[in-house]
Amino acid sequence: MSHYRTFTAHDAVAYAQQFGGLADPASLVEAQEVGDGNLNLVFKIFDTQGVSRIIVKQALPYVRCVGESWPLTLDRARLEAQTLVEHYKHCPQHTVKIQHYDAELAVMVMEDLSSHRIWRGELISGVYYPQAASQLGEYLAQTLFHTSDFYLHPHEKKAQVARFINPEMCEITEDLFFNDPYQIHERNNYPAELEPEVAALRDDAQLKTAVAALKHRFFSHAEALLHGDIHSGSIFVADGSLKAIDAEFGYFGPVGFDVGTAIGNLLLNYCGLPGQLGIREAASGRDQRLADIVELWNTFAERFQWLAREKTRDAALAFPGYASEFLKKVWADAIGFAGTELIRRSVGLSHVADIDTIQDKEMKLSCLRHAIELGKALIVLAPRIDSADELVARVRQYG
Amino acid sequence: MSHYRTFTAHDAVAYAQQFGGLADPASLVEAQEVGDGNLNLVFKIFDTQGVSRIIVKQALPYVRCVGESWPLTLDRARLEAQTLVEHYKHCPQHTVKIQHYDAELAVMVMEDLSSHRIWRGELISGVYYPQAASQLGEYLAQTLFHTSDFYLHPHEKKAQVARFINPEMCEITEDLFFNDPYQIHERNNYPAELEPEVAALRDDAQLKTAVAALKHRFFSHAEALLHGDIHSGSIFVADGSLKAIDAEFGYFGPVGFDVGTAIGNLLLNYCGLPGQLGIREAASGRDQRLADIVELWNTFAERFQWLAREKTRDAALAFPGYASEFLKKVWADAIGFAGTELIRRSVGLSHVADIDTIQDKEMKLSCLRHAIELGKALIVLAPRIDSADELVARVRQYG
Numbered sequence: 001m002s003h004y005r006t007f008t009a010h011d012a013v014a015y016a017q018q019f020g021g022l023a024d025p026a027s028l029v030e031a032q033e034v035g036d037g038n039l040n041l042v043f044k045i046f047d048t049q050g051v052s053r054i055i056v057k058q059a060l061p062y063v064r065c066v067g068e069s070w071p072l073t074l075d076r077a078r079l080e081a082q083t084l085v086e087h088y089k090h091c092p093q094h095t096v097k098i099q100h101y102d103a104e105l106a107v108m109v110m111e112d113l114s115s116h117r118i119w120r121g122e123l124i125s126g127v128y129y130p131q132a133a134s135q136l137g138e139y140l141a142q143t144l145f146h147t148s149d150f151y152l153h154p155h156e157k158k159a160q161v162a163r164f165i166n167p168e169m170c171e172i173t174e175d176l177f178f179n180d181p182y183q184i185h186e187r188n189n190y191p192a193e194l195e196p197e198v199a200a201l202r203d204d205a206q207l208k209t210a211v212a213a214l215k216h217r218f219f220s221h222a223e224a225l226l227h228g229d230i231h232s233g234s235i236f237v238a239d240g241s242l243k244a245i246d247a248e249f250g251y252f253g254p255v256g257f258d259v260g261t262a263i264g265n266l267l268l269n270y271c272g273l274p275g276q277l278g279i280r281e282a283a284s285g286r287d288q289r290l291a292d293i294v295e296l297w298n299t300f301a302e303r304f305q306w307l308a309r310e311k312t313r314d315a316a317l318a319f320p321g322y323a324s325e326f327l328k329k330v331w332a333d334a335i336g337f338a339g340t341e342l343i344r345r346s347v348g349l350s351h352v353a354d355i356d357t358i359q360d361k362e363m364k365l366s367c368l369r370h371a372i373e374l375g376k377a378l379i380v381l382a383p384r385i386d387s388a389d390e391l392v393a394r395v396r397q398y399g
Numbered sequence: 400m401s402h403y404r405t406f407t408a409h410d411a412v413a414y415a416q417q418f419g420g421l422a423d424p425a426s427l428v429e430a431q432e433v434g435d436g437n438l439n440l441v442f443k444i445f446d447t448q449g450v451s452r453i454i455v456k457q458a459l460p461y462v463r464c465v466g467e468s469w470p471l472t473l474d475r476a477r478l479e480a481q482t483l484v485e486h487y488k489h490c491p492q493h494t495v496k497i498q499h500y501d502a503e504l505a506v507m508v509m510e511d512l513s514s515h516r517i518w519r520g521e522l523i524s525g526v527y528y529p530q531a532a533s534q535l536g537e538y539l540a541q542t543l544f545h546t547s548d549f550y551l552h553p554h555e556k557k558a559q560v561a562r563f564i565n566p567e568m569c570e571i572t573e574d575l576f577f578n579d580p581y582q583i584h585e586r587n588n589y590p591a592e593l594e595p596e597v598a599a600l601r602d603d604a605q606l607k608t609a610v611a612a613l614k615h616r617f618f619s620h621a622e623a624l625l626h627g628d629i630h631s632g633s634i635f636v637a638d639g640s641l642k643a644i645d646a647e648f649g650y651f652g653p654v655g656f657d658v659g660t661a662i663g664n665l666l667l668n669y670c671g672l673p674g675q676l677g678i679r680e681a682a683s684g685r686d687q688r689l690a691d692i693v694e695l696w697n698t699f700a701e702r703f704q705w706l707a708r709e710k711t712r713d714a715a716l717a718f719p720g721y722a723s724e725f726l727k728k729v730w731a732d733a734i735g736f737a738g739t740e741l742i743r744r745s746v747g748l749s750h751v752a753d754i755d756t757i758q759d760k761e762m763k764l765s766c767l768r769h770a771i772e773l774g775k776a777l778i779v780l781a782p783r784i785d786s787a788d789e790l791v792a793r794v795r796q797y798g
Contacts, residue, residue: 149615149618154566155566158564158565159566161560161561161564161621162561165560165561167553167557170553170557171553171554174553178715179714179715183714205718208715208718209718209720211718212715212716212718212721212724213721213725215713215715216548216721219548219556220622221619221620221621222560222619222620223619315578315582316578316607316610316611316614316615317614317615319607319608319611321608325611325612326612326615
């Protein structure tokens with residue numbers, strides 16, 4: 001990492017000219033840093049017409065919001081770029097394209113998606129993208145199937161598992177999802193009014209046993225190369241288009257974690273909508289979110305089974321019926337992981353705008369309580385929720 | 400591997416003098432190659448008194464029984480030595496001690512166990528070691544707990560998973576356990592009279608779905624550093640002593656695989672005893688084997704839970720009650736893997752002396768049929784066999 005330096009806007013333009021793969025690199029003239037995260041610099045590179053043409057993203061060696069006191073491996077840029085490159089191989093239509101990547105600078109050059117919007121913002125505003133849920137299901141099925149034991153040669157799979165070992169980023173998930181909300185921790189972040197609900201999380205034996213099981217599966221079930229953080233804020237949408245970005249949490253883990261993170265974020269939106277929209281709009285948005293979840297799961301499961309039927313290379317796993325058996329495990333995992341996402345986004349360090357931006361204090365508390373209660377129910381009931389329709393029924397029950 | 404050469408007896412003596420860690424290395428004068436496997440040279444090194452003092456084991460770059468036509472990675476010597484060194488750290492009383500190891504020569508120098516006998520032979524002859532079953536349970540609990548997510552720091556665990564990636568040896572298991580017996584394959588090896596039973600394996604959808612699930616768990620559940628081949632032929636016993644050897648299949652896999660391999664081999668002995676001993680001795684030996692299995696599991700489970708209570712470092716997995724929840728998964732896995740061991744040792748390439756040495760042809764066929772039927776039942780019924788006592792009842796039912 002000896003050549004690492006933090007990019008200026010000028011560096012970013014020069015780098016994009018060199019590595020952007022554009023036919024007219026000299027037309028790139030200006031950069032604007034647009035990163036709203038805490039971990040990376042993100043430059044949009046504009047041409048002489050003021051059109052954003054390409055993105056330069058650089059990992060910072062520390063978490064920005066806490067100054068330089070929380071160092072974080074630059075190797076996550078490699079992991080992000082390599083995860084996206086792998087996913088792009090299998091699902092180019094829904095994965096941002098990486099043009100170039102440099103390990104020492106922890107920098108990557110990638111496709112500009114200015115024509116797209118972050119899905120979370122659109123979901124909050126009530127802007128509906130009718131294909132987004134099924135496209136996300138397609139992305140998950142293609143990327144997770146093609147990096148699983150169904151498809152990869154066992155030698156290749158094992159080499160990939162080693163290549164994608166991601167201790168520091170996994171540790172963030174291990175702590176924020178599975179530890180902090182269930183103990184007293186300075187990183188936790190919730191209004192004092194919620195203390196009774198949060199204290200109850202720490203005292204719920206059934207819940208904590210189920211969370212331990214989920215964490216253990218996150219630790220040990222190397223089923224496929226996950227995105228690792230596939231929430232609505234790491235997804236760009238446009239009419240008829242969906243692109244996953246931000247894969248620095250990529251590693252080989254349980255398929256249900258990615259599916260559950262995606263579902264969990266749709267449920268967080270469901271919980272937050274009454275604070276974001278008028279009564280009628282919120283109700284219809286909520287129905288839409290539940291329909292989205294059903295659509296996401298059905299598309300994922302159908303495509304995964306189709307891929308299993310057509311492309312499984314492993315002789316034993318190819319047995320007809322096994323893939324659907326495996327998907328039962330994925331579904332139960334997904335419901336449980338979705339529950340942990342609901343809770344950690346309500347109680348833990350990192351929140352979601354779907355609820356955090358609600359102005360009315362009582363409404364916000366009510367939405368947070370809803371997310372916590374629903375999260376608890378999903379974690380504990382996961383093994384007994386047999387289908388997407390059953391999930392919808394449960395969600396309405398905890399509404 | 401440029402310095403690799405196959406050792407002569409003379410090389411082995413010189414090597415043992417240099418690396419055996421003995422106080423009187425000059426007393427080592429003679430070597431005898433005693434390997435009965437197909438994969439390695441094993442030299443006993445004798446002193447001037449004719450006493451065997453130390454062992455030199457060297458991996459061969461091919462499988463001996465088929466000449467040099469089946470090459471096999473020499474890296475397995477590293478994996479074996481490192482697995483045994485890790486296991487020795489956590490359970491020195493039941494793991495052979497590695498004195499020295501050299502990657503280029505694929506050679507290791509280890510403790511002489513001439514005072515011990517291979518457990519399989521003793522089980523076949525009806526020689527009973529009253530502590531062996533509980534000692535094996537202790538070995539499994541100590542080695543598997545201390546290399547699991549309960550105990551290892553997540554960064555250390557991930558580094559160890561990468562270090563113990565073992566593609567070639569795992570592939571042997573993947574093929575021999577989970578593929579070959581369930582398809583027509585030239586490696587399969589069974590008497591023509593068993594064709595109906597073997598054909599039935601290929602046509603049993605429920606069985607093949609369950610075998611696919613077991614293979615998938617073998618592929619992807621990196622729960623602990625397994626021995627990987629802990630059958631009664633890789634265990635030395637003496638009065639009050641038990642030592643595991645031969646860990647070249649070591650990798651991070653499902654805890655239930657090691658437990659199931661151990662149980663499966665006791666069940667193979669159970670199936671073979673009527674062909675090895677007189678009626679009364681065989682009946683009493685069989686009762687003893689079932690008692691051994693209960694003892695093995697109870698010791699393992701109690702010790703694992705005790706270790707989980709006393710030494711778990713992970714905050715979430717430390718929650719009281721989670722370890723026993725995890726052991727339910729281990730138990731179900733173990734029963735299933737035991738079933739695959741019964742079948743692959745009856746139908747596949749590699750057999751066990753417990754049945755293979757039976758002279759009477761009809762008796763041998765009957766024992767093989769028994770092993771196949773019992774194996775099938777265990778694989779399919781695994782999720783419904785809730786306890787060791789229930790397992791014993793099922794085994795008697797399929798007797």
